[in-house]
Amino acid sequence: xxxxxxxxxxxxxxxxxxxxxxxxxxxxxxxxxxxxxxxxxxxxxxxxxxxxxxxxxxxxxxxxxxxxxxxxxxxxxxxxxxxxxxxxxxxxxxxxxxxxxxxxxxxxxxxxxxxxxxxxxxxxxxxxxxxxxxxxxxxxxxxxxxxxxxxxxxxxxxxxxxxxxxxxxxxxxxxxxxxxxxxxxxxxxxxxxxxxxxxxxxxxxxxxxxxxxxxxxxxxxxxxxxxxxxxxxxxxxxxxxxxxxxxxxxxxxxx
Numbered sequence: 001x002x003x004x005x006x007x008x009x010x011x012x013x014x015x016x017x018x019x020x021x022x023x024x025x026x027x028x029x030x031x032x033x034x035x036x037x038x039x040x041x042x043x044x045x046x047x048x049x050x051x052x053x054x055x056x057x058x059x060x061x062x063x064x065x066x067x068x069x070x071x072x073x074x075x076x077x078x079x080x081x082x083x084x085x086x087x088x089x090x091x092x093x094x095x096x097x098x099x100x101x102x103x104x105x106x107x108x109x110x111x112x113x114x115x116x117x118x119x120x121x122x123x124x125x126x127x128x129x130x131x132x133x134x135x136x137x138x139x140x141x142x143x144x145x146x147x148x149x150x151x152x153x154x155x156x157x158x159x160x161x162x163x164x165x166x167x168x169x170x171x172x173x174x175x176x177x178x179x180x181x182x183x184x185x186x187x188x189x190x191x192x193x194x195x196x197x198x199x200x201x202x203x204x205x206x207x208x209x210x211x212x213x214x215x216x217x218x219x220x221x222x223x224x225x226x227x228x229x230x231x232x233x234x235x236x237x238x239x240x241x242x243x244x245x246x247x248x249x250x251x252x253x254x255x
Contacts, residue, residue, distance in 0.1 A: 008209055008232050028223030035213050039230035042098040046234070049102030050109065057110030069107025076100035083231060090227035097231060101238060112245055120252040127245040134199075134244070135237055138206040149211040157208055160201045187253035195247040202240040209233050 053072070057065040079097040083090050109124045116123045141147045171181050183190050213229040 008205060008212070008236055030217045030221040030223055030225045030229070032214055032217045034223070034226040035217070035229040035233075038094075038226050039233050042094060042230050042234050043237075045095055045098040046102040046105060046238075049099045050106030051102075053103050053106030054110045054113075057107065057114070065107055065110065068103050070104075072100040072103025072107070076104060080231075080235070083228060087228040088222070088224050090231055091224050094227045094231040098234065101234070105238065105241070108242065109245070112249060116249065116252060120248070123245070123248050123252065127241060127248055130244050130248075131237065131241040134203050134240065135206060138203055139210065142207050142210045147207060149207050153204075154208060154211075157201065157204045161205060164198055164201060187250045192247070192250050192254075195243065195250055199240070199243045199247055202236065202243050205236050206233075206240070209236050 049072075053065055053068055056068060076097050079093050079100065083093050083097065086093075109127075112127075113121075113124050142149070147153075167184075171184050174181060184194065185191065209229075209232060213233065216225055216229060
């Protein structure tokens with residue numbers, strides 16, 4: 001079970017172990033195809049709700065759109081915590097989480113689109129395309145075993161992800177004390193290098209997610225864990241999209 005480690009807090013060994021103690025005969029058995037299908041459904045819900053906030057974002061309604069975006073972020077975070085403690089509720093909560101996450105993503109995307117309307121009008125289209133392209137590439141690399149998720153690779157990705165989380169936490173805390181770590185947000189070569197590194201780690205986390213989902217299916221996790229696995233995969237994909245969007249904005253700011 002040591003090979004089941006992942007840096008995604010929603011797809012931990014403990015959560016899947018707990019699900020295996022449930023009566024799988026009562027729920028059916030988790031499958032990889034079922035998880036991918038449910039992930040596709042959640043992704044469509046994210047896109048639909050994102051379009052709502054996107055269309056809501058105008059100069060006259062920017063305040064309302066911001067409120068909806070913040071409500072989506074907070075609500076999505078709360079539902080994510082609930083699912084981490086109650087994965088058997090994922091079939092009911094995951095769609096609601098996808099809708100709330102879409103409200104947040106739509107607001108963020110509209111904000112960046114307005115900011116770069118003149119200098120980079122296609123920033124959102126490129127960010128979405130790159131995110132889906134990277135996700136597909138990582139899936140193919142994993143599916144055809146071009147990249148094998150070994151214990152060493154897993155440890156490297158987890159350590160790097162924890163380091164990124166610690167970096168974000170330090171920047172956030174220092175910001176409360178008026179300490180501006182500009183190199184983390186400006187368009188300097190160092191800042192762009194940091195963003196490239198984070199995008200790479202976010203992409204590699206998809207490999208760990210695929211591996212966790214596949215192993216859970218092989219161990220015969222209950223059917224409802226398909227929803228939970230799809231939710232965990234969506235969490236990583238959203239992180240990847242936000243990091244790619246940030247990277248593109250930094251690259252454009254250098255022009």
